[in-house]
Amino acid sequence: MFIRTMCNSCVIILFLLLFNHEVLTRSVVRVKNNVGDIIDHVNNISKTTWKAGLSTSLNYMRDVEDLMGVLPIEELGSSLYHNIMDKELDKAEILPESYDASKQWPLCKSITSIKDQSNCGSCWALSTASVFSDRVCIGTNGSVDLNLSGEFLMDCCNGKCGRGCDGGHPEKAWKFIKNNGICTGGDFGSGEGCQPYSIAPCSGSSYSEPSADTPKCYLACSNFNYTTSLKEDLYFASKVYTVKPKMKAIMHEVYNNGPVVAAMKTYEDFLHYKSGIYQYTTGSPKGEHAVKLLGWGQENGVLYWLAANTWGRYWGMGGMFKIKRGNNECGIENRISGGLPKF
Template sequence: MRFVILFCMLGFVICDLPVHCLKHQVAGKWRLYLEKPTQKGVGLLPCGHEIPDRAKTSYMAYSSNFQPSQDFEVTLGDDYKVKSSSKSGEWTMVYDEGFEIKLGNMKYFAFSKYEPKGREGVSYCDQTLVGWYTNQDTQERGCYRAEKTEKVESSESIKTVSIVQPEFMDDDDMKSLSFLQVQEKTPEVNHEEVVEKLNQKEGTWKAKVYDHMKGKSFAEVAKSLGKKLGFKKDKSYKQQDQTANKVFVQTADYSDLPKSFNWKEKLAPPRQQGQCGSCYAIATMSMLSARLKIKGENVDLSPQWSLNCNYYNQGCDGGYPYLVNKFAEEQVLVSEGAEPYQGFDGSCNFQKAKSQSKVYSTKNYKYLGGSYGRVSEQVIMSEIMKNGPVVLSFEPSYDFMYYESGIYHSKAQTNDYAEWEKVDHSVLCYGWGEEDGVKFWMLQNSWGNQWGEGGNFRMKRGVDESAIESMAEASDPYVINQNSSTSFSETKSNESDFDYEDDDSIFSFNQIRQNLK
């Protein structure tokens, strides 16, 4: 009898953090506890988390050494507003794993607390892990944590698993998995029969069987779509808080938006993510690269740099575009040439950035619409037209992996295949159009140019197909010329751009963002 191993590779769980907290559990009064700042400007400050972060250790990070020097109370409102005794601001959920507060000149981000009890873990939505704060005026950064003044009942966490590109999950990969949970292997699927049935259904797209699918089960082939959410619901998880979000009213005028628009000529060829759950990093770097090209800077930024050095995400084990953008604003990015894509987690060598004539950063990272879950079709279109491509995330059904051409919409029924589990996948959205009266998004995947329409695909627009319109992210990239007092399209400090510290692993800006406020 043959077995497959789920959820564990190389001795640890392959997943985003096993925590599941919703907005209604987080909103309310919190007390924030801050340590003194320990970092100024660019430089790694993991606050006890591994680089990249790991689910098996993140819940313990720095907890025994944390020594706060001050504390204060804030209220997180259902309307995404924040109030303290003297200031006001905004906040947002970061998917279901944490939240970020913007209060005056300060930003606070932390993951919600969890513990790995049982098979899936327990979430404590009234507490955070040790997280990070930033003074945007002084660029001082430090560690903090928070507790809600009113307790929330603990709940079972949702297990998530990073998913890799389908053809890269072979028998050797399965043999390398170590035991956490095993089940009898699901039978091989007659993919030709599945595709025949899909193509017989009325729709606007065609399916095909890709070579890597032959002889593999659904469980094996399905390791291609993002990260497994690990639970089934009739309603998209991303829409669970939408009732509260309906109070958000769009007031802008979108009447000038054309029927079709795209930035395809500014895109690099589709990447092949391989056996790394890096869709979130690839999509984000592709978005930033395209926006730089729109401004005249011809560069492809390195997703590997983020995989190696970003302690907000879990490297090849998964992560979120919002936290890639956050890391990019606080640190620097390098080009693909400086840190080529490997498709696995490497060590972080921040020293590499010193030798580059140019490095890159961002500002104004955001969820479109102002906070998580408040975006609309028109807001996405307006952002793309004004500033460039954006990152979208969606929950594809099993039929998406068979996509060949056309305008995708799911033909799958929820009960077609019992072993199928919802997944989450991030892609680059670079435009929109309309064909035979059907509106669509234009998107780039990260499975190479042999998949879909040359590595790209189209998806129905305006109906939140597969939750594609529930979460959109972007930020504004810029160039830093290390040997100049000014950078591309941004005026910098008159002082030298970089002030390197003696420690070879880190360096810091010398007032480099003074004029970005």
């Protein structure tokens, strides 16, 4: 009787082991096939406005959600900024059907600069620093064309703007620039400016790269070859604000003052964007992400925003993408912020 009970127990244990192995095997296959399923689903839609493909620049992340570094707007609390949504737009102003700030301001190379946040949720800092770089250049008619430091903004506004590599608020980043300034700093390994980005781009050889820790704030230049002191290297904003969540108001802002920061909701399919005008098709939500809007246009009657991402040049169209305009696609028109440089 005892032996029979033991044998029955062994059979049950063996069954459970085989069952669990089968479940785990199916799960792995399902996860691996999921990317292909998403890509096939997008590309097989008739009259689709965009194309998907494998995005090797994101293969290194253990948790892709960690790249989505915009914290919920509910955490902002009371409004801290002058909001131009009550400003009456010039009704006589005729905006072009298509516009690209980089072509309007060809001397400002910063506008076409594509950032790589690596395995850090620093999109909120990099996008804000990139937009302010553009606006400093535009405000000086192209005479001051430089990269301002997303590194400094992320590290030294940690706690005030959010949680560094674990996300932040673009709106608070703008306020930090107004009150504390922002120094210069290029991409990782560029040797440009006072505080270049210190987190190396991931190799893409592993699927288990953990999220990076937020670097420490240094109130001095980390680039020892840069001869200007941090205090003398700071650029300030005279005014920071949010923009009315309306298509014409955003177009007016970009046309008159330069690119803006936009926060958008991301989904699985967006990770695999390759070309065309993105609009949500399939997949689960991954979080909120900050990007730079620098223009607009239309293709085959479909209106779009032209935007720069912060996932390096191996994603999308060399780091750029188009997203449907006028219908608040993925909330892209809900949370727009900017600032004017102080000279």
